[in-house]
Amino acid sequence: MARPGQRRSGARRPAPRNQRSRTRGDVIALLAGTAREIEAAAQRGRVTPAVRTKFHAVALLLREERARLRAGDAGKAGTESHRTEQLKRLDGIAQILATTAVRDVELMALLAEDTVVADSVRSLKREMLLSAGIEPAPEEAPPPAETPAAPERRVVPQSVATRQLATPFLAPDYSGFAQRSTARPRRLASWELLGPLLSSFERAGSGDPACMELPPPEAMTARYPKLMAHQAQLVAAAAAGHRTFLLADEPGLGKTAQALLAAEAAGAYPLLAVVPNVVKTNWAREAGLWTPHRAVTIVQGNGDTVDGYADIVVVNYEVLDRHVGWLGDFGFRGMVVDEAHFIKNKTSQRSQHVLELAERIRSRTGQPLLMALTGTPLINDIDDFRAIWQFLGWIDDTKPLGELMHALEETDLTPADPGFYPAARRCVIDRGIVRRRKVDVAADIPDRRIADLPVELDGSAGRSIRAAERSLTRRLVEQYTLAGGSTDRVDQVLVRRIARAELKDSTTTSGENVFSMMRRIGQAKAGPAADYAAQLARSAGKVVFFAKHVDVMDEAEEIFAKQGVGFASIRGDQTPKTRQRNIDAFVNDPDVAIAVCSLTAAGVGLNLQVASNVVLAELSWTDAEQTQAIDRSHRIGQTEPVTAWRIIAAQTVDARIAELIDTKAGLAARALDGSDSEIVPSADVQLEALVALLTEALG
Known part of the structure; x- marks a missing residue:
């Protein structure tokens, strides 16, 4: 990783201004050489942030060069044969980038035309042009700030307003804050870690664990005789103090019951359940079956029928936008996101609302119960984990957080060590990934x-x-x-x-x-x-x-x-x-x-x-x-x-x-x-x- 002030490799020192030419120089040769450096780094497994910056800069310059040549702007050597030859060279560079990107999901994302260009990428791109003897075009002024969009239509159900008036001094619960890890990152502070964490799951092999260690089920099966053993294990983990779960059991293994009873074991009421519209009624029925002493309310439309004193509030993704305001101030001690793969696109409105609510609940409750339920957490690629991990508080946009970062430090390994990847995967799983297959825990379910x-x-x-x-x-x-x-x-x-x-x-x-x-x-x-x-x-x-x-x-x-x-x-x-x-x-x-x-x-x-x-x-x-x-x-x-x-x-x-x-x-x-x-x-x-x-x- 390049140190501050150190010139990145692959971009030669620019010539003095009076020696530069306004011709294109040998920019394609520079792109080819830099692409080979990136390819070699990826083959060694060293795709650092600096390599990603270099990759993005090359991809941008490649796109611009191809557009320029196809538009007929070939400079002094603008013959058709020369243009064809140059385009073939660019195609060769594009092939190097494409085959390299397959090795790293973050590199693949940088090939999209709408990817945000960081300042470091713009700076390196300019350096590369100067080193090739090209005077870069003047930097365009940033676009004027957009006028803020009109606030979304927000509502506060009357019964919720009544509850707030009845308990105006509802204090946040800070009892769990002292238990949060305060260890500051040391050895790994300068490493890019999210990519390796995701890659650790891609590298998993046969026999690698997929589930955190769970307590024995006997205490909970005695308390809830209808629970199956695998369900009772998760409830027992919540009773023992675990508070974040990615419950990824295969569909059909009773995740709703586990979530409701985990909230009961953790004392995580009032509980917010964000669910698809089609299962709102089913959630109310399941709550009546497993926790009949808990009042349940379903948020419909503007919330005219909401019970502001309910223990369990069920809301669907489609109406979350108009209720996110009062939900964030309700005082929830737990939050469940059902079919959590619905939030895999972090740019979507519903994902942003879910992440906002989770953060507001964390700010008021030291150790809230946060559960993401989905039998299919990965739909397109390993990157689908990001939003779910962020909801659970394991990571933010750039780095691991809290207990996960502390656990990674405790491994005494870095992404440069081969043993880092299985150890890192274990660290993530221990934060609360619970995955059971029907064939393993419900042998009585037919094939x-x-x-x-x-x-x-x-x-x-x-x-x-x-x-x-x-x-x-x-x-x-x-x-x-x-x-x-x-x-x-x-x-x-x-x-x-x-x-x-x-x-x-x-x-x-x-x-x-x-x-x-x-x-x-x-x-x-x-x-x-x-x-x-x-x-x-x-x-x-x-x-x-x-x-x-x-x-x-x-x-x-x-x-x-x-x-x-x-x-x-x-x-x-x-x-x-x-x-x-x-x-x-x-x-x-x-x-x-x-x-x-x-x-x-x-x-x-x-x-x-x-x-x-x-x-x-x-x-x-x-x-x-x-x-x-x-x-x-x-x-x-x-x-x-x-x-x-x-x-x-x-x-x-x-x-x-x-x-x-x-x-x-x-x-x-x-x-x-x-x-x-x-x-x-x-x-x-x-x-x-x-x-x-x-x-x-x-x-």
């Missing part, structure tokens, strides 16, 4: 399997879909050829660039794209999928039918009605009472054979183990979303083996996407479960589908 059912899309719809796919493929090939790509040897860097540009255009322009194609495929599969679900219902009992789009659900319900098959609809636009009434009808009414569910609205938090057959009429974009849906049936209380029937449109992009989804399953298995499954890159399935289409066409 599950995923079975693919290919269907041929006949008729005009099938012909139209296949024609659209051919048209999309031709467009990708044309773009690849126009960009100078060779068909003799496929340029994978260029292929991914073309696919990324196509994906970006798909969200802003009309016309056929991968999203519209998948929707049309879903519509075409609706009939066969509904027919199969009806057959299953007649022969095997209750069935859960999942689809992504409303029109697919509508068509399926029409088919069920025509065939005389009773069904219940569970959608995102329903009121909680209507949704719960439909869930109860499916669970309790023998004449309601099929639950028609929205994959996004009903894929989390519901208990539908009355069915052992699940039909996935449309594919999800992630393995995590697919797993969540299947585990509505494959959970505690299930007595039959569960089969998920995926309806796949044969000979279309649908089949490719099914394969890609399956490859994503290795992420949580490797990072959390100690599996040797390969972790795939963080690119989205949509991007990989386009890459596969273009690569196959070129091959």
Whole structure:
């Protein structure tokens, strides 16, 4: 790591001003040399903040040089052959950066065009231009500060205001502050640690622990006879004084009950539960079952029906913005975030509100109980951990905090030591990661399997879909050829660039794209999928039918009605009472054979183990979303083996996407479960589908 005032390697000392030329000099040679230095550092595992700064500066200069050459500004040697040669050299540098970025998730993020450019990157970029004999353009003045946005609509329910008037001197609880670690970082103070901490989970191998050590369950199972042993262990840990948990048990292992009883054991009332809208009513029911002596209130809309004296306040992400003000001053001693992968995007409004509330609770309560519940904490890449760890108070934007930092210091290791990574992973896990698999703790839950059912899309719809796919493929090939790509040897860097540009255009322009194609495929599969679900219902009992789009659900319900098959609809636009009434009808009414569910609205938090057959009429974009849906049936209380029937449109992009989804399953298995499954890159399935289409066409 470069010391303050020390010149970074890879940028030569600038020549005196009177010796500099306004020509481009040998800037491409400088970029190539610096890229090789970065590549070598990454191969040695030394991706320090200085290396990341250098990487970002090279990426910016590379982008500018390519744009300049393509615009025809080639300076004195502006012949077409010279321009082509220079562009090829830049493509070679881009390939070095791309292959290097695969080694480090933070480097990959720096390749995005909208990445914030730090002052250190701007400074190094200027130095590199000067060292190549280029006079940098004058620094642009920073843009004027934006006018602050109008404050969000905030409300204070009347009963909450009454409570505040009744207890105006509600004092913060500072009893736990003395127990917080005050050790100041010493040896690791100058090290960049968040990247290595995340990397320690990527490097996990077979047999590496995925769960903190937990106390024996006997005391809690005696107190709560309905608890399973694995549930009682977590409650016992809370009773013993542990206060932060990433409860990442596989879906269906009863995380809600564990959270409620952990709060009881920790005395963490009043308790705030931030949950998806679809499970608010279920949370109230679970609280009535496990903690019947605790009053529960659900925040609906503006909170007109909120009980300001309740012990448990349940609020959904969608209305959190208007209630974050009074919630932060309520005096909560505990906070649970259900389906915590919802906050993985730290720039989203709901994530920011959750993080704000957690910080305000920490400021008032010395040791609040903070729990993040999710069976799928990793959806796209290892970076999904960041927001959850920050909610729990283990890290901030730049460094580990408190007990985690102290534990890392106690290892007497640095990221330069090979033993740092398993030790660092253990330090994070000990802060409160709890991960159990069904196969290990609930052997009485029957197995599950995923079975693919290919269907041929006949008729005009099938012909139209296949024609659209051919048209999309031709467009990708044309773009690849126009960009100078060779068909003799496929340029994978260029292929991914073309696919990324196509994906970006798909969200802003009309016309056929991968999203519209998948929707049309879903519509075409609706009939066969509904027919199969009806057959299953007649022969095997209750069935859960999942689809992504409303029109697919509508068509399926029409088919069920025509065939005389009773069904219940569970959608995102329903009121909680209507949704719960439909869930109860499916669970309790023998004449309601099929639950028609929205994959996004009903894929989390519901208990539908009355069915052992699940039909996935449309594919999800992630393995995590697919797993969540299947585990509505494959959970505690299930007595039959569960089969998920995926309806796949044969000979279309649908089949490719099914394969890609399956490859994503290795992420949580490797990072959390100690599996040797390969972790795939963080690119989205949509991007990989386009890459596969273009690569196959070129091959």
